[in-house]
Amino acid sequence: MIYDIRHLSTYAYETPVSFARCVLRLLPSDRAEQRVLSRAIEVRPVPAASAARRSFFGNDVVTVTIEAAHRELRVDARSRVEVTRDTGDLLRQASRPWEEVRERAFAAATLAPSSPAHHLYPSRLVPILGPLSAYAHVSFPPGRPILEAATELMHRIKADFTYDPKATAVSTPLIEAFEARRGVCQDFAHIMIACLRGVGLPAAYVSGYLRTLPPPGKPRLEGADATHAWVSAWCGEEFGWLGFDPTNAVLVENDHIVLANGRDYADVSPIDGVILGAGMQALTVKVDVVPVT
Known part of the structure; x- marks a missing residue:
């Protein structure tokens, strides 16, 4: 496209x-x-x-x-x-348990820009917070495959939080958006990143765009009139970095165009x-x- x-x-x-x-x-x-x-x-x-x-x-x-x-x-x-992005039947594929992915991330032997090591730790706008880590653990019971767990977390954020452009500003602390259960795509992305890092998994912030008008028969995605934000989660060597859009509860596909990526909004x-x-x-x-x- x-x-x-x-x-x-x-x-x-x-x-x-x-x-x-x-x-x-x-x-x-x-x-x-x-x-x-x-x-x-x-x-x-x-x-x-x-x-x-x-x-x-x-x-x-x-x-x-x-x-x-x-x-x-x-x-x-x-x-x-x-x-030319195509996730196809990605969610039907078997993936490693999330604990194994966590161990592999912490054992990363490179500091190249694509290394998961850069996205494991707290960043300027995404601290590690107990309430968010506890929220994440509901989706990450022992032994659960990483793709299944991350997808459920994304769907829970979409279900539990309300998209509300008036609820937050760029400067709103992460914990305030989490407690209010309201915000915009920046807040949703930061919350999912904090959740993933809270259980020891690498997660990056991605800024970009959504197509303004949806394909025929599909709903219009939230955030299509401005820059959008989503999460890139490292899912092990087999899958690498995969995009999750918690604002819309969809995997990142051809409707998403990447502008920049970093540890949080401050980088991009x-x-x-x-x-x-x-x-x-x-x-x-x-x-x-x-x-x-």
Whole structure:
């Protein structure tokens, strides 16, 4: 499936901003089962300087410096991406007991970016918390196959939590979203990651997109109008890293386009940085993901 993606972010400032340095993680990159056909970012005002780099986890990052005074900042990212992901009958396949996968993860002998070792421990936004570990253990009784256990955990989060864009903000602590049983895809992903790490399993945070309009006869997925978030769980050498979307209780397939991955949202936020200015600011984000026919 080929998609045209547009991600338009507009910042409106109450008073002029004299200087801005922004870190942009808005360019999808080639990955397993995903190929980038084209991509570009347009920033207004035009930056005085721009630099591109590749992060440790393989995300393409662009840093722009704006020295002209401005009341509005527009970041317009466009890309065309081909996704060839197919989970098929994955859930019918036999997988190792989760305890064995845990042991193999802790025994990892490499620190390459794809190593499970980077995603076993607490991160800035995902601490290990007793209530979340206890919640996870319901799905992970002794000897249960890893795929079966992780899939049930994903379905429980979807069933027990309410998707509510007004319930949380980017800065809401994980435990508050968990106790409220409400939030958005970022919260759902962080909760599942904390649950998996709480039982000793590697889990990564993935940001990306969902197709805006569903295929005929299928329901529209939550989170399709903005950047989406889901979980990549390491399921042993046989299966590697697999995507689980707890917001929609589905395995990650061709409706999902990967933008960036890391330990939590702090590693992959689409735009961050610093500005010199006073007063309030308002952010408007528009995302369109359209299949190319």
